[in-house]
Structure formats: C-alpha cells, structure tokens
Amino acid sequence: MAAHASRYGLVARDSEDEIAALGMAIGASHVGARAMTATSGGGFWLMVEGLGLAGAP
Numbered sequence: 001m002a003a004h005a006s007r008y009g010l011v012a013r014d015s016e017d018e019i020a021a022l023g024m025a026i027g028a029s030h031v032g033a034r035a036m037t038a039t040s041g042g043g044f045w046l047m048v049e050g051l052g053l054a055g056a057p
Helices: 018-030 041-054
Strands: none
Touching: 018 041
C-alpha cells in the first residue's frame, strides 16, 4: 500500500509500535481525516487501552 500511496492520494506512515500507530490514527480522525491502522492479532491487544481512551467522554 505504501508503495502506491501517492498514486491514490494516500499518506502512509511507519510507527515504532502498535500503540503509536493507533495514536496516529486517532489523532488523524480527530482532525477530520479518514484514518486506519493495521496490526497482527497479538498487536491488537496492545491497542485496546488506546481504543478505550479514544471513546471516553
């Protein structure tokens, strides 16, 4: 996907870990960008705390 990002008007960024990747996706969505991140099955469990904080009032 990153190799073809400019062709489709996407921005692809690498992060150091799953927690940082989720933080970038949440931050991008807060400013109105459509954002996504991907991870392995085990990496998702590292993201759970960030997901909970993102949904907190």
